[in-house]
Amino acid sequence: MNNKEKLLKEEILRMSGVNPVKCMRCGKCSGTCPAYDEMEYHPHQFVSMVESGDIEPLLESKSLYRCLTCFACVDRCPRNVEPAKLVEAVRLLAVRKQGANHLKPEDVAAVLDDDTPQQLLVSAFRKYAK
Amino acid sequence: MKVSYFPGCTLKNKAVMLDEYARRSAEALGVTLEEIENWQCCGGVFTTSKDEVATKLSSVRALKDAALKGQPLVTVCSACHNVIKQTNYAMLTDPEFASKVNRYMAEEPYNGETQVLHYLELLRDTVGFDAVKEKVVNSLKGKKIAAYYGCLLLRPAGVMQMDDPENPRIMEDLIRALGAEPVVFANRNECCGGYVTVESPALAARKSADVADNAKAAGADMIITACPLCRYNLIKNGSELPVVYFTELLAEALGVKEDTNE
Numbered sequence: 001m002n003n004k005e006k007l008l009k010e011e012i013l014r015m016s017g018v019n020p021v022k023c024m025r026c027g028k029c030s031g032t033c034p035a036y037d038e039m040e041y042h043p044h045q046f047v048s049m050v051e052s053g054d055i056e057p058l059l060e061s062k063s064l065y066r067c068l069t070c071f072a073c074v075d076r077c078p079r080n081v082e083p084a085k086l087v088e089a090v091r092l093l094a095v096r097k098q099g100a101n102h103l104k105p106e107d108v109a110a111v112l113d114d115d116t117p118q119q120l121l122v123s124a125f126r127k128y129a130k
Numbered sequence: 131m132k133v134s135y136f137p138g139c140t141l142k143n144k145a146v147m148l149d150e151y152a153r154r155s156a157e158a159l160g161v162t163l164e165e166i167e168n169w170q171c172c173g174g175v176f177t178t179s180k181d182e183v184a185t186k187l188s189s190v191r192a193l194k195d196a197a198l199k200g201q202p203l204v205t206v207c208s209a210c211h212n213v214i215k216q217t218n219y220a221m222l223t224d225p226e227f228a229s230k231v232n233r234y235m236a237e238e239p240y241n242g243e244t245q246v247l248h249y250l251e252l253l254r255d256t257v258g259f260d261a262v263k264e265k266v267v268n269s270l271k272g273k274k275i276a277a278y279y280g281c282l283l284l285r286p287a288g289v290m291q292m293d294d295p296e297n298p299r300i301m302e303d304l305i306r307a308l309g310a311e312p313v314v315f316a317n318r319n320e321c322c323g324g325y326v327t328v329e330s331p332a333l334a335a336r337k338s339a340d341v342a343d344n345a346k347a348a349g350a351d352m353i354i355t356a357c358p359l360c361r362y363n364l365i366k367n368g369s370e371l372p373v374v375y376f377t378e379l380l381a382e383a384l385g386v387k388e389d390t391n392e
Contacts, residue, residue: 015181035326070285070321072321075287082178088179116362118139119357119359123324128328
């Protein structure tokens with residue numbers, strides 16, 4: 001792990017409060033993840049890749065925007081590792097960069113219909129934009 | 131009794147009847163929902179990162195307003211409940227976070243004193259399902275109802291502390307109190323696809339169809355939910371069963387579904 005990777009890892013652990021060393025590699029988080037099929041990197045890989053400092057591929061991955069924040073991986077982890085909190089921290093680091101918002105106001109018109117609840121839009125912006 | 135009430139953005143717009151039926155039913159049960167003045171949107175989803183402070187201030191302001199009145203804070207929307215309860219838990223258990231938040235608060239600080247209740251908890255723990263049962267005037271006998279929890283009502287369970295996250299019963303018990311028959315189905319605590327419907331409509335469509343198909347296969351006539359986004363996703367993605375807010379059923383059973391105040 002080079003110095004840049006080390007700093008990035010420390011920042012993610014501080015933001016998330018997660019200790020990836022607690023993971024015993026059982027894979028239950030990924031087994032229960034409803035977005036598994038659409039993820040390039042799965043919840044258990046977020047845990048192991050953050051631990052090893054291999055974070056750049058995660059920052060670039062669409063997997064960040066497939067996580068549903070449903071907390072299934074959090075509640076079903078036998079070691080209380082809380083993988084969703086790592087995904088959230090990495091996603092925040094990605095969208096906090098200047099001009100890196102994943103969802104922009106001009107994108108919204110295409111997804112609106114007469115029944116779209118306000119909850120959908122505020123939730124999507126909170127997750128995908130800063 | 132009076133409780134503080136946080137309706138939330140969607141209950142003022144696309145889910146206006148979720149709110150209206152909740153208020154009428156509460157009155158019929160002897161509880162007044164006192165809407166917090168100048169409440170602001172909770173943001174829809176809780177941000178777990180510890181360095182996110184500004185995104186949680188609207189929830190803390192609502193919590194503090196209730197604390198100053200000495201009332202519990204009640205929400206009906208699953209999302210508002212999840213965000214506000216998780217925010218309150220952070221205020222109570224993370225002193226560093228609470229200290230950062232309190233720098234934005236005028237006058238006295240807030241440190242997680244308010245009790246946050248979902249409307250279902252109000253019915254179960256304050257009113258009591260037995261008391262609800264006594265007030266039923268139109269029994270829903272014969273209806274087979276699938277209670278869809280989704281993710282926001284139950285998880286993370288250590289913070290929500292509302293029900294068993296893998297085998298919940300609070301909505302089934304309400305259905306029984308209203309005279310109907312609850313239908314337990316496997317996908318009742320799985321995600322509908324949530325906000326990812328913006329990012330990947332196909333993923334949300336699969337998740338929602340799994341839930342609706344599973345409820346139908348279990349023999350239900352209808353699905354109830356507390357979440358406007360779950361309802362939207364299930365209907366949009368072709369649920370063959372009607373998807374209604376739990377407050378609508380409650381209002382129907384209590385005989386207050388039609389507005390008599392006009």
